[in-house]
Amino acid sequence: MTHQLRVRVCAVLAAALLAVSGGYAYGAPARDDMDLDIETAVQGVDAFWDAHWSEFFTETYVPPTVLGEYDGASADVPTCDGEPLADDNAFYCRTDEDYLAWDTDLMRSGYRYGDAFVYLVVAHEWGHAIQNRLDAELQTVDAELQADCLAGAELEGAAQDGTVVFDSGDVDEVRTALVRDADQTPWTKEGDHGSASERVDAFATGQEVGVEGCLPQEASAEGASAPVR
Numbered sequence: 071m072t073h074q075l076r077v078r079v080c081a082v083l084a085a086a087l088l089a090v091s092g093g094y095a096y097g098a099p100a101r102d103d104m105d106l107d108i109e110t111a112v113q114g115v116d117a118f119w120d121a122h123w124s125e126f127f128t129e130t131y132v133p134p135t136v137l138g139e140y141d142g143a144s145a146d147v148p149t150c151d152g153e154p155l156a157d158d159n160a161f162y163c164r165t166d167e168d169y170l171a172w173d174t175d176l177m178r179s180g181y182r183y184g185d186a187f188v189y190l191v192v193a194h195e196w197g198h199a200i201q202n203r204l205d206a207e208l209q210t211v212d213a214e215l216q217a218d219c220l221a222g223a224e225l226e227g228a229a230q231d232g233t234v235v236f237d238s239g240d241v242d243e244v245r246t247a248l249v250r251d252a253d254q255t256p257w258t259k260e261g262d263h264g265s266a267s268e269r270v271d272a273f274a275t276g277q278e279v280g281v282e283g284c285l286p287q288e289a290s291a292e293g294a295s296a297p298v299r
């Protein structure tokens with residue numbers, strides 16, 4: 071995959087997530103609230119992998135760098151593989167730079183409709199970082215669906231660990247958001263991205279089955295013990 075494709079894929083996610091109109095928060099939360107939610111998501115997902123990585127994979131969990139918020143409209147935009155990060159975007163930089171980042175405006179726009187938005191963005195991008203740590207046989211053909219699945223596994227796992235409070239209503243809203251993503255994003259290309267139902271199913275599988283449910287069946291059957299990168 072080229073760098074351009076990686077960026078495009080994440081731009082699509084961002085655009086799709088922004089299509090969410092169902093709210094579970096009233097009014098516009100203060101900036102501090104959003105930052106706290108983002109930090110909670112980061113710490114919860116990271117703690118999940120730190121505690122559970124060895125249940126699924128060999129070697130040890132190495133967390134990605136969390137660059138966090140950036141202003142894509144500013145003159146000093148961070149770069150990935152030498153290219154400036156796109157405005158109103160969120161993604162995982164797959165090069166050796168190995169970092170996660172999200173545009174502040176993107177997060178704020180989505181957050182107006184509910185806090186689950188930022189949890190989903192963080193968990194989905196973290197899912198891409200996890201994919202990049204796995205051997206090829208543990209990665210699925212559709213990277214976006216696997217990231218959606220891992221997001222479900224991460225958030226449910228973090229909730230069970232008590233590091234993230236994510237009630238069933240939020241999960242339903244995330245599912246709705248994924249459906250609306252697929253409905254409204256022009257970038258969807260058959261074969262590259264899942265349909266709405268496929269995305270919802272992927273998130274639900276991760277939530278209900280956990281990480282092993284996000285791995286290719288053959289690899290899971292072998293115990294998902296193949297060496298990681």
Ligand SMILES: [Zn+2]
Nearest residue numbers: 079080083217
């Ligand atoms: Zn993605």
